[in-house]
Amino acid sequence: MRRVLLVLVLLVAGCSSPADVRVEVEPTALADAAAHVKVSGLGSGDAVEIVAETADSAGKVWKAAATYKADGHGVVDLDRAAPTGGSYAGVDGMGLFWGMNSPDGDPEQQYYLPEVSDGLPRSVVRFSVRDEDGKTLATATQTRRFLNDGETNRTLTLAHDKVVGRVFLPKPDGQRHPGVLLLGGSEGGMSLTLTAALLAAYGFPSLTVAYFGEPGLPKTLKQIPLEYFETAAKLLAAQPSVDPRRMIALGVSRGAEASLLMAQDFPALIHGAVLYAPTSKVAPGFPDYLSKSWTLHGTPLAEDLIPVDRVSGPVLAVAGTADGVWQSAPAAQLITTELDAAHNRHPHKALIYPGAGHNVGTYPYVPQGTQFYESAAQHTAYLGGSRPVNAAAQADAWPQVLALLRAL
Template sequence: MRDTGDLIRRWACATAVLALVGAGTAGCSSAPGGPAAIEVDAATSLADQAVHVRITGLRSGEEVTVGSQAEDQQGKQWNGRAVFRADAQGTVALDGTAPTSGSYRAADGMGLFWSMEPADGDPEHASFYPPGMLQQSYRVTLTATAKGRPPASRTLTRRWLGDGVTDRRLTLAPDGVSGDLFLPAPGTPRHPAVLLFGGSEGGNGLAPAAALLASHGYPALSVGYFGRPGLPSALKDVPLEYFATAARLLAAQPGTDPGHLLALGYSRGSEAALLLADDYPELIHGAVVYSPSAQVNSGFPDRLSTAWTKDGKDVGLGPIPLDRVSGPVLAIAGADDKLWPSPLWARQIVQELDAAHDPYPHRALVLPDAGHGVGTFPYLAAGTRPAHPVTGEQTDLGGTRPGNAAAQEQGWPEVLALLASLSG
């Protein structure tokens, strides 16, 4: 007669294998030579959502190397690596287990994603840009290798757009602005909306963040204001009316709650976001600012020029007035920002709102071990000393890669929570 315990073990193994159909090489065995299994809670997910990974089928105390591989938009391979010891049940849960060595050190379920490094070059000088950004998903392949066992692998899909989310490219003619409009699936109830713009890098770098916001239900418009066709080539004499045009376009969308339209600006873009919130309180109802400034600075890269204009006149240098802001303000900064004093300015923004007896929620979130790269959404690998896209100069942004990753993982949910608090 077959041993009852043996039957139970075989049934449990078969059940686990069925649950992992389509997962690549997988198995359920603690015997030497059998493959390990890579278990995930979501094989397909949004790019800003964590994936919970477990390695099973090992012996107690067995060493396993878990790797991550992805290809960037230039076809270059990026890799992460972490070595673990299995627990008494022959399992490694990445969320709660610190690797003994690898590309990251503390327990972090998404460490293999943000700690990836380019196959060639210094990771501190490089950033991972997925292929087909916004046009399609990208893939990350996980592997598990243990001595004497065949390797296991599993490919995960990371999406920019949730089901039904649309992306419409806007151009100066006929839209009046240059950017990308992302709208939640048709039929989604009205939600707060976000107008996004970046800093001195130019272009439209916050489009991925806008796509993810729309995927969470919030209409979002990311705009470029220089460094794109038809726009100025430098941060110089940018009219605030340009952003107001974009805000009105976003407010008119069927899924937008026009009473809760916020501006989100990063670095130099924080100046525009705060100016808009104060100059157009009937249109812009608060702001989220990353690595912010509390004052108007000169143009860039020509520091003798004026950055912003309104009504055809230069917006003068000096503190940004905040006495007319009509919505919440969240200022997020890295405590180790080496580009400019954003922690000081984030606190100053809150102090000025306090002094103006602003009735809306406002706070500064200064995150340790992070630099100017404190935002926005988490889990993409990025260095702390990149070449500036406009000047080409190597720039020390401060912070560390683990510090920035932790800050993004903490800061992004704060943005989503703020928007959720304004819904309904």
């Protein structure tokens, strides 16, 4: 199918043979898609500034800008052109996306959350091309969505479902697909809602679950029963579009720890795991570090190496060598080594990104800093890495996660 390109044309006044300056970009795309922005109609060697702006959930306008020189054909192709200065460096077609900053606050403690329109998340990115005098030559917009047409979702409550979460289901096609249970980290709440929505857009029914930090749940990560996740997984498995033989857990940080525990302790229900910034052993409670984190059959789990001898599906561990929270890269490697030792017959590997921090997941091209305010702990956590390296890691790992799900 031919791509439909949004082309906005502005004629340069005062020229006997006016040049058309155009910004070419698809009008809509999924939030994890490369934008492929191209500006044409410039003069050879012309210097222009390209600005990208989008509003967040609080109405603040995030912005990135960089300057470029047009090639011999009067084109600036962001997939091929390195900026001469601005919000990012080097050739990176999505640098204007992950390089955006909020208008206030420390950019390294910021995390972009998209605006919500008619109850649905979306990002409307506006591109402006400006000449050296600051005059706007052309504009275009792209709406980046998190859900596909026909995708449905429902909020789960303790009173009705015995779990707090949100389930996203792709448009029915009469077939059953792999289901994904998503578990966030020590930030608490439902932090992976957008990831779950995107996975459903790709055809994978998904359920993101909160296990502390929401009304009716524990206030902190302390003695969380693994059976709580079992209840959520069974609810997802019961959906008509889910193949219960192909269920996987996807977790980030402490959620990766819980995901590996679920794959090990409930192998008939959870058939593998995607582990972002994982640990290979049971960590203590958070934020006091004095209590136990998890229980199984009412017994607190000891702070010991997590066995993997019962894991019944593929495992993908994603980590950065500059993780500022814990040693996730050695942990990821140890998990795959232990799976080898257990003669696990399913695909398993570690993706280790040199220089990346704790933010190696999940979907790419999101503006986010390298620090994070932990509300439960009342302090700022250093996550490590840098924006460019973390963004590159996300862009490389995310397609491999989708490929793993397709191969189930």
